[in-house]
Amino acid sequence: LAEMAARDEWMTIEGRADVSRWGNCCLCRQMFSGALAIHMARRWWRRSRDAPDSDEKRQALGCVGSTLRLRDEFEAAERLDEESTRGLANDDPDVLLNEITRAYNRNRQNPAALFEALHGLRARVARCGHGGVRATHAHALAYTLRDLGRPQEALACAAESVELATSDVGAESPLAFISAVEFARVLASVGRVQEARAELSRVLATQTRVLGADHDSTRETRIILGHLGGPTADGLFPSVT
DSSP states (O other): OHHHHHHHHHHHHHSSOOGGGGTBOTTTOOBOOHHHHHHHHHHHHHHHTTSSOHHHHHHHHHHHHHHHHHTTOHHHHHHHHHHHTTTSOTTOHHHHHHHHHHHHHHHTTOHHHHHHHHHTTHHHHHHHOOHHHHHHHHHHHHHHHHHTTOHHHHHHHHHHHHHHIIIIIOTTSHHHHHHHHHHHHHHHHTTOHHHHHHHHHHHHHHHHHHTOTTSHHHHHHHHHHHHTTOOBTTTTBOOOO
């Protein structure tokens, strides 16, 4: 509540500050989730919709679209995504991120169709050169290939996603966390369980420090590690059997 009350003043004092502040906590730098994410996105849009800065308006609109996906309102989210990227170049990072997300939303129950959609974006992602886009694309390919029973290809994509997310986005970013967890999943799928446990233990320790033990992402990692028979959060939580 204190963050919500202070955010308007913070943006006003600093002028056009880092727009990610509307979607990320100013303390841990992690993305907001649930009702708070929806509230902050709508608040940002109300502030920016009449502003002359079209770039900020576009990003605010895209943020609202992202929160709609939290409520499984995928069609409405797509419409906002399209509006938020209208007029941008075909290889713009925001355009490509929207297309990767759209491919997943439309084909999440059909791994073969999802792979074809993602594969069709490869050349444009490479031309874009944006680390976050490349990491997101590699991550999406990794879990799709794993679902298709192609673990060696999935392993290469997962490793690429971890490297890009860590170096270009940040070692404690949400993308780095989900990329590392998927990498561990693929390691386990090819029988490299000890390495998978070590990777998940590393991620869990960082998530517990950065996000806290009760954060949804931390809980999910703890459950996955428990299913692999590994220690969870320095023995504070029992392993799932």
